[in-house]
Structures are given as C-alpha cells and as structure tokens.
Amino acid sequence: MISTKNIVANISDVPREWVFEYYLNLKEKLHGQDIKMLSIFSSKDKVPSMFVYFDVEASIYKFKDFSSGNQGDHITLVMNLFNYPTRWRAVCRIIEDYEDYLSTHKVFEKVEYKQYDKYKVTDFQIRSWNNFDAGYWKNYSISSRLLAQYNIHPLEYFVMSKTEDNLLSEIKFEKSYVYGYFRNDGDLYKIYMPKNLDKKFIKVQNYIQGMDQLEYDKKYLIIVSSLKDLLAFKVLGINNIEAIAPDSENSMIPKNIIEELKTKYNQILVLFDNDEPGMNSMIKYKERYNLNYINLNLEKDLSDSVKKYGVEIIRTELFNLIKNAL
Numbered sequence: 630m631i632s633t634k635n636i637v638a639n640i641s642d643v644p645r646e647w648v649f650e651y652y653l654n655l656k657e658k659l660h661g662q663d664i665k666m667l668s669i670f671s672s673k674d675k676v677p678s679m680f681v682y683f684d685v686e687a688s689i690y691k692f693k694d695f696s697s698g699n700q701g702d703h704i705t706l707v708m709n710l711f712n713y714p715t716r717w718r719a720v721c722r723i724i725e726d727y728e729d730y731l732s733t734h735k736v737f738e739k740v741e742y743k744q745y746d747k748y749k750v751t752d753f754q755i756r757s758w759n760n761f762d763a764g765y766w767k768n769y770s771i772s773s774r775l776l777a778q779y780n781i782h783p784l785e786y787f788v789m790s791k792t793e794d795n796l797l798s799e800i801k802f803e804k805s806y807v808y809g810y811f812r813n814d815g816d817l818y819k820i821y822m823p824k825n826l827d828k829k830f831i832k833v834q835n836y837i838q839g840m841d842q843l844e845y846d847k848k849y850l851i852i853v854s855s856l857k858d859l860l861a862f863k864v865l866g867i868n869n870i871e872a873i874a875p876d877s878e879n880s881m882i883p884k885n886i887i888e889e890l891k892t893k894y895n896q897i898l899v900l901f902d903n904d905e906p907g908m909n910s911m912i913k914y915k916e917r918y919n920l921n922y923i924n925l926n927l928e929k930d931l932s933d934s935v936k937k938y939g940v941e942i943i944r945t946e947l948f949n950l951i952k953n954a955l
Contacts, residue, residue, distance in 0.1 A: 640704070640720045643727045645690050648703035649681050651730065652710060659683075659690060663747075668696035670709065671905075676827065698879045698909040748789040748800065750833050753809060753817060756785035761805055765823065769932045770940050771860045779842060779860060780811035787820060789831075810856060813841040819876075821856075830877075837882060839873040847871045849955065850894040852914070854878040854901040854930060861932040862900075865944040867951065878902060878910045887918050898923060898954055900947075902930045923950040 646659040653669060664681040668674035671694075679694040693700040699709045707719040758773065762783050766776060776782075786803040810819040818836040822829050838856045849870040853859050859874045871894075875882050878901040890897060899914045899922040901907035907930075911922035925947060928934040935943050 640724060643723055645703045647727065647730075648706065648723055649690055649692065651726065652707060653681065655681075668694050670694055670697035670699055693879070695877075695879055696906060698906045698913070700879065748791045748798075750817065750820065750831060751788050751790040751799075753787035753820075754785040755782045755809065758783055762808075765806060768936050769857065769861050770864045770935055771857075772864075775860050775863060779839070779856065780813065781821075781856075782809050782811065783807065784809045784820070787831075810838070812836060819856075832876060835876065837873055837875055837886065839871075843871055843873065845871075845893045848895045849951075850890060850897045851951070852882070852897065852899045852920070854907060854910075855932075858900075858931040861935045862947075864935065864940055865947060867944065867948055870951070878907055881913065881917065884918070887920075896921070896955055898951065900925065900931065903927065904929055921954045923947075923954050925950065 649655065649659060653666070655664065657664070659681070661683050663683065665677045666679050666681070667677050668679045670679075674696045678696040679692065681690060681692045683689075684691050689702065691700070691702055692706055697709075699705070701709075704716050704719050704723070707713070707723055708716060711719070711722065713719045713722070763773070766772075784807045786801055787807070787809075788799055788801050790797060790799045792798070804822065804825070806822065806824040808821045808823075809817050810821060811817055816834065818832075818834045819838075820831040820833065822831075839859050843850075847869050851862065851870055851872045853862055853872055853874050854877070855874050859872045862872045873882075887897070897918075897920050899911050899920050901911050901922070903924060903926055908924070911924075914920045915922055925931060925934055925943075927943075927946070928937055931943070931947075938946075
C-alpha cells in the first residue's frame with residue numbers, strides 16, 4: 630500500500646468532522662445534525678451530557694460537555710482529551726493521527742451539510758400560582774415577592790416547534806412545576822422544569838440573569854451559577870453585595886461585560902456549584918478575568934444548602950467566606 634505520510638501540510642487540510650468522528654468514535658457521519666452522548670471526560674456520566682453540534686453562525690462543528698465544563702472547537706477537544714497545554718500541541722497530534730489514518734484509508738470525504746431546524750419555543754401560557762408551586766419555592770425560603778421581582782411565572786403550557794422538509798412539527802408540554810423566566814420587558818429567556826430529571830432547562834435566548842435587577846448601588850458583586858441560587862442568595866440578606874448568574878456555569882460571561890462590571894463594583898466574586906464542573910468553571914473565571922472565587926463546601930449548590938441547613942446557618946457561613954475572599 631502506498632504511504633501518504635507527510636501529505637498533510639497544516640491543520641486546515643484536516644476536516645473538522647473527521648476530528649470529532651475519529652476521537653469520539655462516533656457511529657454516524659456528521660452532516661449538519663447534532664449529537665448527544667455520554668461525556669467522554671467523565672466515567673460517572675449516566676445521562677448523556679455531552680453535545681457535538683453544528684454552529685450555524687460559524688458554519689463549523691463544536692462541542693460542549695456539561696459534565697466537565699469543557700467546550701470549544703475540534704482543536705480544543707483534542708487539547709482536553711490529552712491534557713495538552715497548548716493548541717499547537719493538539720494541532721500536531723491531529724495532523725499526525727490524520728496522516729496515519731490516510732495511510733490505510735481513502736481521503737476523508739467532506740459531506741454537504743444539511744440544514745436541520747431545531748425545536749424552539751414558539752408559544753406559552755402563564756397560569757396562576759398554586760399551593761404546589763408555593764411549596765416548592767418555600768423549600769428554598771424563596772418568597773412570592775422575590776419571584777415577582779425576578780419575573781418568574783408558572784406556565785400552564787409551552788409549545789416547541791420546528792420545520793423540516795416543509796413539514797411543521799409541534800410538541801405541547803403541559804406539566805406541573807414548569808416556570809418561565811422573563812426579562813423586565815416581558816421576553817421569555819428560559820424555561821425551568823425542576824421535576825424533569827432529563828432536561829431541567831430550555832434556553833430560549835441569551836441573557837445574563839439578574840442584570841435587569843442590578844441597581845449598582847452596592848460595593849460588591851457575586852456571580853452565582855443559576856437564578857435559583859441567585860434568589861437563595863438574596864434570601865440571605867447579606868448587605869452591600871448584588872448578584873447575577875450566567876446562562877449556566879459553563880457559559881462564560883463575555884469579557885466586555887465583565888470589564889464594564891469591574892468599573893461599577895469594588896470587587897467581583899464567583900460562587901458556583903460544589904462539584905467538579907463548578908470548581909473548573911470558577912477556576913476559568915479566575916484565570917481569564919482574575920476574579921476570586923469561594924467554595925461553599927456543603928450541598929451541591931447554594932439553594933440546596935439553604936434548603937438543608939436553613940437561612941441563618943448559611944448566612945453566617947457564606948458571610949465569613951465572602952469576608953475572607955474580599
């Protein structure tokens with residue numbers, strides 16, 4: 630067999646799709662569809678938490694792993710897989726492995742991407758609060774006043790739709806314990822389903838949670854992992870500090886926003902979940918933005934800690950952690 634070693638000039642000669650298919654051992658060719666799989670970074674993953682998806686705006690494949698917090702392009706994937714310190718080392722590995730592949734295979738054929746429409750929330754209906762809702766949020770000492778302040782409303786139903794091959798598909802969800810997160814202008818940005826273990830959140834649009842409620846009249850800001858944790862933090866009544874939350878703790882708040890917030894507060898702290906993904910995300914904020922972080926080493930997250938230990942204990946515990954971090 631004729632060797633094809635050294636025919637790969639640079640990383641642009643290597644199809645991105647091949648990188649994902651080869652290193653993730655995918656059983657299907659990538660042609661525009663999204664793939665959901667068990668995390669390749671965590672052997673403890675029991676429910677698929679890793680996604681290989683086609684970024685329509687960039688016209689390339691990317692990945693996002695909620696178990697580890699790793700995300701990025703094909704080069705970042707290889708960096709994370711082999712713990713390489715630089716993108717250049719990952720590039721060298723990809724080129725080397727692709728040359729080996731070509732020595733026993735035909736040139737990897739790129740496919741023409743098919744545009745896949747994804748299900749999107751197209752309709753919803755707000756309902757009145759009931760005793761079940763009150764009982765759920767009371768577990769975390771979160772009041773109706775606080776829910777109203779942050780524009781959280783229970784939903785009677787919501788509809789998700791997509792069009793494929795000129796056919797409209799719709800799915801209507803009618804369940805208890807479903808809540809819509811809204812902006813001040815009334816736009817829905819997220820749906821929260823705490824009793825749905827398979828998928829608790831449906832993202833409708835990008836939004837840094839709590840930004841509409843900032844008054845910029847406090848010395849400090851804390852970034853927490855979720856809106857529920859933000860509400861739990863507000864319940865504690867710790868003075869002189871405001872709070873926001875990104876879409877998820879795996880979604881980095883953009884640099885320009887962080888820099889703007891730094892001009893409005895004396896210091897910004899980060900408090901994410903008490904688990905490996907949460908710690909990894911806090912470290913990234915430290916490395917990228919030089920933000921100090923604190924670890925409430927009790928339950929998985931702040932709201933669960935409030936639920937188990939009560940407001941007074943968590944207020945004292947967290948106040949001391951914040952004081953030591955400032």
